Amino acid sequence: MVMTTHTYRTALSWSGSTGDYDSYDRTHEMKIGAAPLAVSADAAFRGDPELANPEQLLVAAASSCQLLSFLAVAALSGVEVVRYRDNAEGVLPEAERPLRLARILLRPRIVVRGATADRVERLLHKAHRQCYIANSLTSEITLEPSIEVR
Structure with a gap:
């Protein structure tokens, strides 16, 4: 291989x-x-x-990677995603050393068809484990999803 x-x-x-x-x-x-x-x-x-600043770009990269990973996992699992929005946030506490983005909060708002909210949340976490950007960072990355099933 x-x-x-x-x-x-x-x-x-x-x-x-x-x-x-x-x-x-x-x-x-x-x-x-x-x-x-x-x-x-x-x-x-x-x-x-x-x-834009580098910190925002890193947060945007984490948010984008989560989206792309989730869409792939959902599609491969037969879940139809009809909308995905995220208002992501990174936190850089100046009191902590070394200075770094210590936490990134992803707040995906997802609308799907043909799946339960529990299943979608499991797929979301599976996607998070597969996200290249999340796997590259030492920052704590937290998911706070909101899932709507139609």
């Missing part, structure tokens, strides 16, 4: 001057795929509050 190694590439660019710590621009551009994305530091760390 051939084992495949997957490589995921991004490109990042920034220009300016770090001559003054308090005032240098934290805005940078990240290219993920073909579309550029302007990114900055969190506003709490002197970044631009209007732009």
Whole structure:
């Protein structure tokens, strides 16, 4: 059996001057795929509050991976998912060292047909165990699902 190694590439660019710590621009551009994305530091760390920051990107990656893993598990199990929304949240407590996203809360709101809520929740947790991003992080990742069966 051939084992495949997957490589995921991004490109990042920034220009300016770090001559003054308090005032240098934290805005940078990240290219993920073909579309550029302007990114900055969190506003709490002197970044631009209007732009995405790396912490949000990590939370978004965890949320996206959970969604993709769940859809695959549900489809393979014959469960029809008709809607999935998530308002994810990452927590970086400054009192804890080293500074890191200590917790990520995923709040999937799922609408399905042809399955019980208990079965969907079991599939959701199975998907969580299979999520590449969750398996790559040391952050605590918690699921708070809401499931609607139609």
